Amino acid sequence: MRLIIERKEVKISPDSTRVIAKFFFNGEERAVQLIKQVMELSKEEIFKLISPILQDFSKRHRNITQKLEKHCKKVEHQIRLAGYDPEKLDEYSRLLLGSYFTHEYSIESAAFFNPSIVEDIDQSNLERGQLRVIISFRAVGEGHVSSVVFRRALIDRYNNITVLPAGKYVDEAEKIRNGVYQKRLFIRKAQDEGINKDFLKAVDERLGDEFDYPQLKAIIIEKKAETTDARTLKQYNLILALSDSYRNITFSKDTDISDRVIFPISDLESKGIEDARFVKFTLDNGSCVYYATYTAFDGQYIMPKLLKTSDFYHFKTSPLHGKGAQNKNLALFPRKINGKYVMLSRVDGYNNYIMYSDSIHNWENPILIQQPKLPFEFVQLGNCGSPIETKDGWLIMTHAVGPMRRYSIGASLLDLHNPEIEIGRLSEPLIIPNTEEREGYVPNVVYSCGSIIHNGELIIPYGLSDYSSSFATVNLELLFDRLKNGEQ
Template identity: 35%
Template sequence: MLKIYQPPLKLRADPSRVVVRPFHLPRTPEQDRTKRIFDAVRAMDMRTARAELSIVQRDFGMRHWQTQKVFLHRFAQVATDMGIDTESVREEKRLLIGAYLCHEYSYAAAALMNPSVTKHPDQTGLAPGSMRFVMSLRAVGEGHISSVAFREGIVSEREIQLMPQPPFATAANSHGHLAEDFEGAVTIRRNDDSTLSGTVLFPVTAAQRNGLEDLRITHFTHDDGEGEWLGTYTAYSGREIQSEMLRTKDFHKFDLIPMQGRAARNKGMALFPRMVNGKYMMIGRQDGENLYLLQSDELGHWDDEGIRILGPRFPWELVQMGNCGPPIELDEGWLLLTHGVGAMRKYSIGAALLDKNDPSKVLGRTFEPIISAADEDREGYVPNVVYTCGAIRVGDDLFMPYGVADSSVAFAFVPIKGLLESM
């Protein structure tokens, strides 16, 4: 029987983690509330404006990092949209207008779930056998809006050390459209004064309005040896979904790029960490039930409908299957984590091994789950769910963070040798 090690560490949703976000007021042909507020503050006498600003600073100044900088940035956005010269407004009123058009948002008040993990760009100063990692998390706040949060840490010999979160969280800022011709793509940047563990990526386009869901991130090595971090995720507008890709070389600047093609219409795409036989490859679930191998000549365009490679076979996955993150390269082949849904919509995590040179060939798969929802792992925001968006190899183990009932994140170390023998 496969024995896994599960340390007691768990991460939970935390309503005290808040960021300052733009507050968008409705605008109709009959009424522009933003302009009304703008005009009201401009007309306000300076004594009143300073008094109101003092209240804002007293209430929120100690809860956030550089609130004045955020307020001024928000004021500049609105003034530019309205065609108003920012220098014509005194700084105290600029700050106050910015404050009226922002709000405090608890980005992980409802849930914290569906983690993915990859190696950190900085691997210096570590003891032998240790690895510094970056973990992405799906954080869900008011209105069930999903964002991407990060935690950094070090893993070694089945021990996990998470870097402390800074007292203040900050939202990455949008820096407009990409120079390349990617329709709907945007670039966002981490605040220069914020650590990665204190950074949150929020929806910035109409297609993402209701969430950035389930980032599956991997360190991708191009044929020329250059590396970058690529992650697929689902953009949700509130009505429609589309698959998009996050690209970054340093976790300071992030490009968010919609993927094109018929195969990019579904959730849960996971990218191989390198090209195989001259092709980019993905695992996808094209019919909502089975797993397919997808191929493309371009990272951003996926038109191939794919080859079905795995379908429900065992009782614990009889309802449907999906992938649980990018394939992991081993000497024996590509290790693919999967999830299965069984009776009473109970989720379990399993695995399969794909041929290294021809990933359409399945060399083995687990007869029984690696992890199933049980005991304390059953209860939460969505009961009976265990789910991961990615793991990494650390020594002889698979280091796998996973979501529990869409409410918390737990961790597991799975011995790779035993996992392969269980197939």
């Protein structure tokens, strides 16, 4: 029988009304001048200005007063430079000042694509054959800044997909806490890596037994200004990048999952959090946790990172280390194999590799397992999300690039016990951008960051030319028949 791909009618497009209230700062000199101008206003003038602002923007943001107060607090230093005591400002003055240091940012005004899909934690109150899922997307706004957003969806017994409407508000994390470092352990590891001794001496003398990233950053910036040695500067930049990668992120319990946006929060992520590949990971004790590999981008450098959550309210970010943790396209297997964590990667940019590790954060010795060998994948080959375990082997969804830089989605099958062995690969793509899918932010691209199996079918959420997203399904039995026989 012919392998038929069913494209679903569901389409999720970017919504420019989805906005967050971001801190806005246009330099210290301008900030001080602005604060002086505001503080010269009478109390009556301040109230007349802030009152309609609160009425207007409270319709667009949950607890707008809290956000304005927070942004006012961020400029307390400049308030003092302007000659005022921030502790003595009345409520309306603080709110008005906060409004001048706030701007709205539309998180998905440009694009909403590259989805991954995992089984929802909550599977209660469902009918037979239904499955509740969480879908992550890469949302892109002004300046091509990427963030991670979520939607909840319901799949019925016929694999019809209903994406639940997004909530009214969009919220960044309620709390963002920097990683705290133990000085003794930090210095020992830095010594093992051959880090500059002068820098380590400054850390030892000036920082306490525990310290956080901003404290470390201040010393690094100072030391960078004292040297022109390229190797030393590179070391300092590496320390900054790695140290800035640990965060604990907490969202308010009164937010819907569609309200939560993981927006860039570190220097290394300043230009985006790209292509999160979520996977439901089974631990040694049988319990589950959710991981996502993603790419942090600062406009020049990329760094693979790991996101961890058990409830989608609390997230922890950390860097991925090692020679195998390079480039994009890292995807974690959903469980250990032979006692080791296992990861797919594309360290050289165009071949697929596999890696094994005792630590989920350290990846060395990538092993080549797949190379482009078919015309539609001659340019490069990569994964489209974490492998899916089946009785027949590990199902790997792949993306391939061919003539005219056209991206397509394919599939291959790896041995269940030794995933270095490729059992089969489709000779033709499963999904090629059709006439309706080829136009967008980046033309001629279909791309996915994770699929799921349900009711005998493979369900593939995928991005349409880096602009919007949709879904496709394929019969699993027929797919495996083709994979095992090397046919389309």
